[in-house]
Amino acid sequence: MKECKKVRKDIFFAFIEGKGLGKEGEEHLLKCEECKDFFTYLNSVSSASEEVKKRIDDEMGKIEWRVFEREIIEKVREESRKPLRIFPLKNFLLPKYLIPSMAILIIIISVFIYILSIPREGEFFSESQIFDKMEKVSAKNEVLKYFEDSNFLLSSFVEKESIDKYSLKKSKELLLKKRFINQYLEDFPNARQIASKIDFLFMEFQMDGENKEIMRIIERENLILKIKLVKDEIKEMGAL
Amino acid sequence: MGSDEAKERCKELVERIRNGDSEAFSDIIQILKGRIFSVAYGFFRNREEALDITQEVFVRLWKMIRKIETKDIEAWVLKVTRNLCIDHYREKRRRELKEMNTDLRGMVGGREDEKELFQNLLEEALRRIPERQAFAFSLRFFSGMKISEMSEAMGISEGGAKSLLFKAVENIRKIMKEKENERV
Numbered sequence: 001m002k003e004c005k006k007v008r009k010d011i012f013f014a015f016i017e018g019k020g021l022g023k024e025g026e027e028h029l030l031k032c033e034e035c036k037d038f039f040t041y042l043n044s045v046s047s048a049s050e051e052v053k054k055r056i057d058d059e060m061g062k063i064e065w066r067v068f069e070r071e072i073i074e075k076v077r078e079e080s081r082k083p084l085r086i087f088p089l090k091n092f093l094l095p096k097y098l099i100p101s102m103a104i105l106i107i108i109i110s111v112f113i114y115i116l117s118i119p120r121e122g123e124f125f126s127e128s129q130i131f132d133k134m135e136k137v138s139a140k141n142e143v144l145k146y147f148e149d150s151n152f153l154l155s156s157f158v159e160k161e162s163i164d165k166y167s168l169k170k171s172k173e174l175l176l177k178k179r180f181i182n183q184y185l186e187d188f189p190n191a192r193q194i195a196s197k198i199d200f201l202f203m204e205f206q207m208d209g210e211n212k213e214i215m216r217i218i219e220r221e222n223l224i225l226k227i228k229l230v231k232d233e234i235k236e237m238g239a240l
Numbered sequence: 241m242g243s244d245e246a247k248e249r250c251k252e253l254v255e256r257i258r259n260g261d262s263e264a265f266s267d268i269i270q271i272l273k274g275r276i277f278s279v280a281y282g283f284f285r286n287r288e289e290a291l292d293i294t295q296e297v298f299v300r301l302w303k304m305i306r307k308i309e310t311k312d313i314e315a316w317v318l319k320v321t322r323n324l325c326i327d328h329y330r331e332k333r334r335r336e337l338k339e340m341n342t343d344l345r346g347m348v349g350g351r352e353d354e355k356e357l358f359q360n361l362l363e364e365a366l367r368r369i370p371e372r373q374a375f376a377f378s379l380r381f382f383s384g385m386k387i388s389e390m391s392e393a394m395g396i397s398e399g400g401a402k403s404l405l406f407k408a409v410e411n412i413r414k415i416m417k418e419k420e421n422e423r424v
Contacts, residue, residue, distance in 0.1 A: 012406050016380065016387065041413055048359045049381035052285065056278045056382065059287045069269050072295050076302040
């Protein structure tokens with residue numbers, strides 16, 4: 001009965017707080033055997049508890065507390081002397097039921113890292129892009145070096161109006177270098193055109209061409225000035 | 241010693257222990273030993289087990305002395321007592337489940353007067369209800385704690401302590417009735 005449950009609760013709370021049952025509670029007990037039985041049971045619990053309390057007091061009276069205190073202090077000393085516990089490896093191993101969850105977690109983290117590593121414009125570079133960029137910087141330096149060396153060689157020829165041994169050797173090297181840098185000159189028509197003219201002159205050097213004719217070409221084409229302009233253009237461009 | 245007075249005294253003693261005064265530890269044992277023992281004894285109704293629990297609580301108090309809140313040492317100590325009692329009880333229950341049933345038959349079947357019978361049935365029923373309920377029951381009825389003290393020791397509200405106790409009392413009654421019927 002719903003009413004009985006409520007009354008029993010009220011009886012119980014009044015009982016544990018040492019209060020009276022109240023008029024309503026007392027009247028209910030007179031007419032309800034079940035609740036009356038519950039109240040009797042509470043009283044029996046109370047007296048049984050008193051017995052236990054007495055037993056506790058008796059037991060406490062029998063204990064040699066001084067001895068027990070010494071035992072506690074000795075135990076505390078023992079514990080303090082114990083070395084720090086080193087955790088066995090098995091404590092760090094995952095329980096079996098957690099392994100699938102951990103595997104899923106690792107996959108999610110890996111995907112997340114992969115997504116993060118894809119470069120956004122102007123923000124991130126993948127490893128291969130970084131290598132490409134390094135290669136282009138190196139190519140630019142090669143091309144610049146080619147034009148600088150060519151400039152030096154042609155200027156000294158203009159000055160001396162003759163081809164010495166060093167110029168012959170150097171022009172041969174530059175002819176070979178031109179083959180190497182051709183791939184980098186594809187997208188730069190000005191630089192490629194000037195390089196072709198330089199190449200032609202160095203071939204004349206090798207074939208012992210007439211100095212005056214070489215001089216005439218250099219002057220007519222304004223080659224030394226054009227080399228300078230191309231060099232400036234390449235320098236301003238960043239990587240090729 | 242009153243409850244507030246005991247709290248203040250414990251707080252002072254803990255500070256002294258933290259400052260290296262080892263005699264203060266003996267004083268704190270003096271103050272708290274009875275309370276711990278009675279709670280543990282109320283739970284186990286066995287002197288040796290209660291003494292073991294009491295000793296273990298003090299060892300833990302020593303280990304944690306620099307970390308615990310000094311505001312209410314007694315509440316902390318009672319919480320540790322509760323946890324140790326429950327852990328110990330679970331282990332014991334696992335180990336002695338079969339043995340316990342045999343004991344019960346022996347107890348109920350013996351020559352006992354009504355009072356003794358009620359006592360035995362009550363103790364047996366206490367072993368069968370959930371540990372938290374059994375602990376609440378023993379704190380209130382065997383250790384004589386007030387509801388407010390119980391709630392502090394158990395780390396729950398006073399309302400929670402009351403309803404836990406009510407459930408304990410009802411469950412004990414149900415089990416006792418079953419046992420009585422079996423006997424009849």
